[in-house]
Amino acid sequence: xxxxxxxxxxxxxxxxxxxxxxxxxxxxxxxxxxxxxxxxxxxxxxxxxxxxxxxxxxxxxxxxxxxxxxxxxxxxxxxxxxxxxxxxxxxxxxxxxxxxxxxxxxxxxxxxxxxxxxxxxxxxxxxxxxxxxxxxxxxxxxxxxxxxxxxxxxxxxxxxxxxxxxxxxxxxxxxxxxxxxxxxxxxxxxxxxxxxxxxxxxxxxxxxxxxxxxxxxxxxxxxxxxxxxxxxxxxxxxxxxxxxxxxxxxxxxxxxxxxxxxxxxxxxxxxxxxxxxxxxxxxxxxxxxxxxxxxxxxxxxxxxxxxxxxxxxxxxxxxxxxxxxxxxxxxxxxxxxxxxxxxxxxxxxxxxxxxxxxxxxxxxxxxxxxxxxxxxxxxxxxxxxxxxxxxxxxxxxxxxxxxxxxxxxxxxxxxxxxxxxxxxxxxxxxxxxxxxxxxxxxxxxx
Numbered sequence: 001x002x003x004x005x006x007x008x009x010x011x012x013x014x015x016x017x018x019x020x021x022x023x024x025x026x027x028x029x030x031x032x033x034x035x036x037x038x039x040x041x042x043x044x045x046x047x048x049x050x051x052x053x054x055x056x057x058x059x060x061x062x063x064x065x066x067x068x069x070x071x072x073x074x075x076x077x078x079x080x081x082x083x084x085x086x087x088x089x090x091x092x093x094x095x096x097x098x099x100x101x102x103x104x105x106x107x108x109x110x111x112x113x114x115x116x117x118x119x120x121x122x123x124x125x126x127x128x129x130x131x132x133x134x135x136x137x138x139x140x141x142x143x144x145x146x147x148x149x150x151x152x153x154x155x156x157x158x159x160x161x162x163x164x165x166x167x168x169x170x171x172x173x174x175x176x177x178x179x180x181x182x183x184x185x186x187x188x189x190x191x192x193x194x195x196x197x198x199x200x201x202x203x204x205x206x207x208x209x210x211x212x213x214x215x216x217x218x219x220x221x222x223x224x225x226x227x228x229x230x231x232x233x234x235x236x237x238x239x240x241x242x243x244x245x246x247x248x249x250x251x252x253x254x255x256x257x258x259x260x261x262x263x264x265x266x267x268x269x270x271x272x273x274x275x276x277x278x279x280x281x282x283x284x285x286x287x288x289x290x291x292x293x294x295x296x297x298x299x300x301x302x303x304x305x306x307x308x309x310x311x312x313x314x315x316x317x318x319x320x321x322x323x324x325x326x327x328x329x330x331x332x333x334x335x336x337x338x339x340x341x342x343x344x345x346x347x348x349x350x351x352x353x354x355x356x357x358x359x360x361x362x363x364x365x366x367x368x369x370x371x372x373x374x375x376x377x378x379x380x381x382x383x384x385x386x387x388x389x390x391x392x393x394x395x396x397x398x399x400x401x402x403x404x405x406x407x408x409x410x411x412x413x414x415x416x417x418x419x420x421x422x423x424x425x426x427x428x429x430x431x432x433x434x435x436x437x438x439x440x441x442x443x444x445x446x
Contacts, residue, residue: 067166
């Protein structure tokens, strides 16, 4: 054999690595020449599909460079499909931190891209004739002390070093989405056709686990009516198309955390936005939380106002938005179940937040209320437990049942508001007595 043809398949990101490998191997050739094809050396104005077709099909060996597991395999798989044929060799050189070749290449021979792996590949290629029916390409590569032996040693060291540099991992400390925007025939934003992709962290944040891509309408549905930022983002699209800076998007809450959506990139063509990238920045809730009460305020009143805040939160953050959604939108069975589960999850989170504020245990909660209100507190608490237990055990599967369950919780919430109002009047009256400002105290002074 006077010539061995090798097609070197790789990502353009690793073009320099492909050139280094080609030159290193050609430095070891003797009588048999190596014709190594890499796409970077394709002549200008070439029909690249035909170039791939011609050079892949005529190659004796298909060699894949796989330096990083994140490498885009689209074109490499395409090239492999053109090569597949009986009697020809398919080889993969992968970096040492990659457990196995990509799926399409798993059945074929693979070498680790360290000194030991490159030494083995070079020896089998030139000395043992593994890819040339046992005919050595250059036996001198394996002869200790020969010039070719020294070149092979240098090549394995340099190639291993260059591959190791490609092992650097990119860490994106962010939760992100990329929205590919589509428009309807009237030129309006089409939520159903616009596709959203994201990293796992970004998708999980929006409740979209295990979904690679999804429509924007599905994202809106997952977030429900409580998140305002999606609508604000849609409204900003026309201004972004003419180069305006992205507007600040409203923060939103997931469990106990608050996240701020930020538009980081917009791509447009002819003043039409085609793509938006959004990241979600987690905030430190405790640092952002305003000091609601003066330090000198009595602890009992602070605790009462914390309870009032919990009741307001339950009504206007948890119940009211979900009730409106169930009452006025034709929800699917799956969405009804999602809403029911989200109500329970939000209540559980609210209880955890209450514990952080010092209200841990039923005793500390009951201690906030006057003895004369304990019976009402107990009755309202028992009713709340019954309603939430029912919602947890049998999540509604239709809008009517979901509305009924939420209406029951809203009525229970009203009872809690009444109890807190009564307790507030009692507490204020006690302040008057302490400072001698009650009517009885004034009469005694007179």
